[in-house]
Amino acid sequence: MIAAEGLGKTFRRPVVKEGAFAGVRSLFARQYKETAAVADVSFTIERGEFVGYIGPNGAGKSTTIKMLTGILHPTAGEVRVAGRSPQRERRHVAGRIGVVFGQRSQLWWDLPVRDSYDVLAAMYKVEPDVKRKRLAELTELLRLDEVMDLPVRKCSLGQRMRADLAAALLHDPDVLFLDEPTIGLDAFAKRSIREFLRSLNREFGKTILLTTHDMDDIETLCSRVMVLNGGALAYDGSLEELRERIGLPSRMTLTFAGDVDAAACAAAFGDEVAVERADGPRVALAFQRERIRPKRVLDAASALGDIVDIHMEEPEFEDVIRRIYSGATNDR
Numbered sequence: 001m002i003a004a005e006g007l008g009k010t011f012r013r014p015v016v017k018e019g020a021f022a023g024v025r026s027l028f029a030r031q032y033k034e035t036a037a038v039a040d041v042s043f044t045i046e047r048g049e050f051v052g053y054i055g056p057n058g059a060g061k062s063t064t065i066k067m068l069t070g071i072l073h074p075t076a077g078e079v080r081v082a083g084r085s086p087q088r089e090r091r092h093v094a095g096r097i098g099v100v101f102g103q104r105s106q107l108w109w110d111l112p113v114r115d116s117y118d119v120l121a122a123m124y125k126v127e128p129d130v131k132r133k134r135l136a137e138l139t140e141l142l143r144l145d146e147v148m149d150l151p152v153r154k155c156s157l158g159q160r161m162r163a164d165l166a167a168a169l170l171h172d173p174d175v176l177f178l179d180e181p182t183i184g185l186d187a188f189a190k191r192s193i194r195e196f197l198r199s200l201n202r203e204f205g206k207t208i209l210l211t212t213h214d215m216d217d218i219e220t221l222c223s224r225v226m227v228l229n230g231g232a233l234a235y236d237g238s239l240e241e242l243r244e245r246i247g248l249p250s251r252m253t254l255t256f257a258g259d260v261d262a263a264a265c266a267a268a269f270g271d272e273v274a275v276e277r278a279d280g281p282r283v284a285l286a287f288q289r290e291r292i293r294p295k296r297v298l299d300a301a302s303a304l305g306d307i308v309d310i311h312m313e314e315p316e317f318e319d320v321i322r323r324i325y326s327g328a329t330n331d332r
């Protein structure tokens with residue numbers, strides 16, 4: 001549904017020199033500064049996938065989205081959306097995709113939200129009957145009643161984001177590109193946007209590419225995650241595999257009915273389990289899930305006495321991501 005092949009974008013900006021006549025001199029010997037925002041990125045996203053596209057600030061995520069949606073032209077490689085080039089067949093592709101940029105509304109700032117929908121429906125040639133029906137559905141799903149007659153500039157951020165989502169869906173596209181749709185929202189608004197996005201994917205079969213800095217968005221929504229770092233793809237796969245690949249340990253804290261002998265504790269587990277703490281009835285263990293299953297750790301621990309409480313902690317996703325951004329994957 002979405003394919004990028006060797007995709008690259010290098011921005012070229014003229015360097016402005018200081019000093020007398022610098023402006024005139026630079027007309028004849030202009031120097032440029034080049035920024036490789038995206039370099040050699042390839043991936044394929046199948047119909048119905050929900051993919052997270054993450055990376056640190058300046059990694060090139062928005063630049064990729066702009067190339068996938070036809071706003072920018074690549075300086076290398078090729079993009080296909082629904083089999084077409086967004087650059088060469090922009091009008092056709094525009095009819096198949098919806099785009100939301102969380103940082104900037106695509107609605108007209110001074111118009112009531114309702115009027116923006118009229119303009120968009122006309123631009124996308126949505127029949128009046130179809131538009132009426134679709135808008136009624138979206139109004140209910142996104143609770144738009146309260147904003148329909150408000151100019152966009154008077155909407156709260158959460159209202160504006162919901163209004164923008166409806167605008168992106170008015171022409172019923174198959175593919176959605178969402179660039180930070182939960183940015184700046186409070187926890188409640190984030191949750192309702194996430195629920196809506198999940199139903200778009202699961203019930204309505206939309207293919208979604210989502211960029212975000214909120215790891216909860218990724219954990220609750222995406223079956224696949226692509227990590228961009230310095231313009232290049234650093235990872236493409238499932239969240240579970242990403243956790244394993246980074247190799248951060250899972251932690252298990254056990255409480256026994258009585259005090260545990262520290263020496264017996266050290267002897268009870270093999271090399272795969274590190275005893276981080278053993279004082280009184282509490283024992284804290286760390287291990288890699290892919291090396292030893294929690295059940296086997298528990299079996300070994302039961303030799304130390306009666307277990308009355310078990311607490312498991314998985315590596316924080318934030319920590320996993322920080323590791324990738326710093327280039328610390330243990331590639332196998």
Ligand SMILES: Nc1ncnc2c1ncn2[C@@H]1O[C@H](COP(=O)(O)OP(=O)(O)OP(=O)(O)O)[C@@H](O)[C@H]1O
Binds near residue numbers: 056060062
């Ligand atoms: N129009 C432009 N001209 C020159 N450089 C640009 C332009 N747009 C983006 N860049 C540069 O390209 C790089 C990638 O920017 P981009 O906005 O794609 O990153 P991002 O991953 O979306 O970042 P963020 O998470 O902060 O939104 C940055 O170094 C940025 O300064």
